[in-house]
Amino acid sequence: MIPGYDPDFLETEVTIPRPPGPVRTLSYPRFSVLLDPTRRLAAVTAVNVDGARLVDLPRQGEWRLDPRVDAGAQTGPGVYARNDLDRGHLVRRRDPGWGEAAEARSAMEATFFYPNAAPQAAGFNQSKDLWLGLEDHVLAYAESTDQRLSVFTAPVLAPDDPPYRGIRIPLRFWKVVAWSTPGGLRATAFVLDQTELVDTRDGIVSAPPLAGFRTFQVRIAEVAALTGVDVGALASADVLRDEGVHAAQWRPLHSDGDIVL
8 A cells, every 4th residue: 555645646747736834644445644833733634535446434543643754743633622623624434445345444444643633613514514524525526537636634723723722723624636637637626614613812712603614615816815835737737717706716615516627
């Protein structure tokens, strides 16, 4: 089993988007995490998904620190204790879970290392209309079409993110999905916003009621502008370029049918 993300997994080489600052590259079975040691969170994650070989195994794995990284350089259990924050998987548990059962199980369990987690309000992480719903749709697409995907996910590490227990809570997350077609590489991007679900005033985290739509399909160039991440060839493969969508235009997603693939 190849350790880490494979840039040659699709018919066209797709390298991992590169953050502007220094990162620590951590390789796991079929995925990689580019850890920002200052923010103690992932700046980019990258995973290969083989829709034709996905397996559905029972949930196994316990969240744990990665022993290769100093505890002070990763966001550990203290941030998530006694509040409404979830340990949100960036590389989803099932994404690297394909192939032989033993290999799939090993890859799934590796998604429980803390560098692959980011603080997400419980309503955001668990809502079928927000983060979880989008990830379900992406995985269902790969599985139903036997499609291979390369998926990149991370928080937007903004300088004005609210402070909490020694870190800053990201208010937005992004995801870029890439796949091959007979016409070449195609890709699309999403931004998910938990701003109104997180309130860190007085040192606590609260989750106000859900209101409005916080899931958007955006141009990949907009992800690059938000994060400073170098997206390379992904920007020119963007499906929204063919739709005439302007870079600054965010398309709110009301249902799966609104997603342009």
